[in-house]
Amino acid sequence: MRILHLTPGTGTFHCGSCLRDHALIKALRVRKHDALMAPLYLPLVTDREFGAQELPVQIGGISLYLQQKFTWFHKLPKFVHTWLNKPDHLRQAAKRMGMTRAKKLGEMTLGSLLGAEGRQWGEWKKLLTWIRNEGKFDVVSLSNSLLTGLAPAIEKELGIPVVCSLQGEDSFLDTLPDPYREQCWEAMKRNARSVRRFIAPSEFYANHMRQRLDVAECQIKILFNGIDATSFTTASPDPNWPTIGYFARMIQGKGLTTLIDAYIALVKRGSVPRLKLLIGGAATSTDEKYIIEQKTKLKAAGCDSRVEWRPNLDFKDKVHFFRDLTVFSVPATYGEAFGLYVIEAIASGVPVVEPRHGAFPELIEATGGGILCEPDDVGSLADALEGLLLDGGRCDQLIKTGIANVRTRFSSSRMAEDFEGILCETLA
Numbered sequence: 001m002r003i004l005h006l007t008p009g010t011g012t013f014h015c016g017s018c019l020r021d022h023a024l025i026k027a028l029r030v031r032k033h034d035a036l037m038a039p040l041y042l043p044l045v046t047d048r049e050f051g052a053q054e055l056p057v058q059i060g061g062i063s064l065y066l067q068q069k070f071t072w073f074h075k076l077p078k079f080v081h082t083w084l085n086k087p088d089h090l091r092q093a094a095k096r097m098g099m100t101r102a103k104k105l106g107e108m109t110l111g112s113l114l115g116a117e118g119r120q121w122g123e124w125k126k127l128l129t130w131i132r133n134e135g136k137f138d139v140v141s142l143s144n145s146l147l148t149g150l151a152p153a154i155e156k157e158l159g160i161p162v163v164c165s166l167q168g169e170d171s172f173l174d175t176l177p178d179p180y181r182e183q184c185w186e187a188m189k190r191n192a193r194s195v196r197r198f199i200a201p202s203e204f205y206a207n208h209m210r211q212r213l214d215v216a217e218c219q220i221k222i223l224f225n226g227i228d229a230t231s232f233t234t235a236s237p238d239p240n241w242p243t244i245g246y247f248a249r250m251i252q253g254k255g256l257t258t259l260i261d262a263y264i265a266l267v268k269r270g271s272v273p274r275l276k277l278l279i280g281g282a283a284t285s286t287d288e289k290y291i292i293e294q295k296t297k298l299k300a301a302g303c304d305s306r307v308e309w310r311p312n313l314d315f316k317d318k319v320h321f322f323r324d325l326t327v328f329s330v331p332a333t334y335g336e337a338f339g340l341y342v343i344e345a346i347a348s349g350v351p352v353v354e355p356r357h358g359a360f361p362e363l364i365e366a367t368g369g370g371i372l373c374e375p376d377d378v379g380s381l382a383d384a385l386e387g388l389l390l391d392g393g394r395c396d397q398l399i400k401t402g403i404a405n406v407r408t409r410f411s412s413s414r415m416a417e418d419f420e421g422i423l424c425e426t427l428a
Helices: 016-030 061-069 078-084 087-095 102-113 121-133 145-156 169-173 180-192 203-213 256-269 285-300 315-323 340-347 360-367 378-389 392-409 412-427
Strands: 002-008 034-040 139-142 162-165 197-200 220-222 243-247 276-281 307-311 352-355 370-373
Touching (some): 002 016, 002 145, 016 412, 061 078, 061 102, 061 121, 102 180, 121 145, 139 145, 139 412, 145 169, 145 180, 169 180, 180 203, 197 203, 197 412, 203 220, 203 360, 243 315, 243 340, 256 276, 256 378, 276 315, 285 307, 315 340, 340 360, 340 392, 352 360, 352 378, 360 370, 360 392, 370 378, 370 392, 378 392
Parallel strands (some): 002 034, 139 162, 162 197, 197 220, 243 276, 276 307, 352 370
16 A cells, blocks of 8 residues: 655654654555655654655745745745755754744644645645655545645545544644634634544544544544554663653643652652652753743752753653653643653553543553553642552552553554554545
8 A cells, every 4th residue: 555644843852743653654664555754844853764765844844934924935946945945944943933923823723724725825735746746645644633734635636535643733723822723623624524534542532533623433543552662671770769750841731840749749758768850851942931940949849959851862862761760650731642651651661650631541541551640639649659659569560561561552563553454444
């Protein structure tokens, strides 16, 4: 089967969606499919070099921004667009993302979702031409529903069926200012009519987006995200320095405030001597103020000396990050669609504590690699972490069960096999 997968790049940091997409495409190739992954907006940041079939950015974020401002921009000579789409130029633009105002972000998002009716269409048409020139694809796969502005044209003009993964878009759209939030959701509902299948990473998110997009139950299939579990080594933390780990975007929405407050509470209890906190993950210029506030709070509580911050690690360093952990938690404040970091931690032999909402209950039940606490509850999180840190036998059992289940139910090969089944059913 010839598959084209379109995925937005981040340019400078890892994201769960990019890692999931990369693992999926690699596993589909192992299954003998002709699968291409085409980055949009910014260069991809993945777990390792992508290989000989990596494609350059097809439609750059700078060009789309200028097209939104000037509808004649797409008519400029090709060398102008080539220069703007150079990886170094796009990465520099990514570092300045903090300068984007909420209004501009709303305009850009809506412009993309409007498809042929939006100001960006002069640039997006180039992508359709590129797809047509690449030869016939059996299916076009969209990494997330923010790309569905392309779906009507791909289906009608190119005659190619479209499938679309769902990867937590609601948490982004719901932060847009009015009137863009409502307009974007309405545009996505219209675009959904041109999508043959949506693929949700959890039952929770399938039910949630079925209502938000107003689609039939049969139009959404559930497919757990997968990873290459063999890339992660089993943790071997120093028993003299028990360590709580966090690895996600360094923002309040991922629950970092809750975790830091729980850590401070545990230090004050004194039940776990020499307790450390290790914080890793993506940090952009827009996150600096928040991170400084958290560091100041830790210092005021006298807890900063055993807290380490490790932003923007590459994949190799991330693997080493998990090796030092005793327990792990990313207590997100919203209903997470999946949470790839949970699977990565469990694959590394680290038991997890997650809030009882979103996809987390499904992941804990399916892996058996962790326990649940109450959402947005510092005391409940502190109690759960303390319980695991003081019960080595229970941790060992969670580690053993979790590793086995991740390797069987959350492998990239299992994900590709199930994805292939959904495509075959859709095309039939």
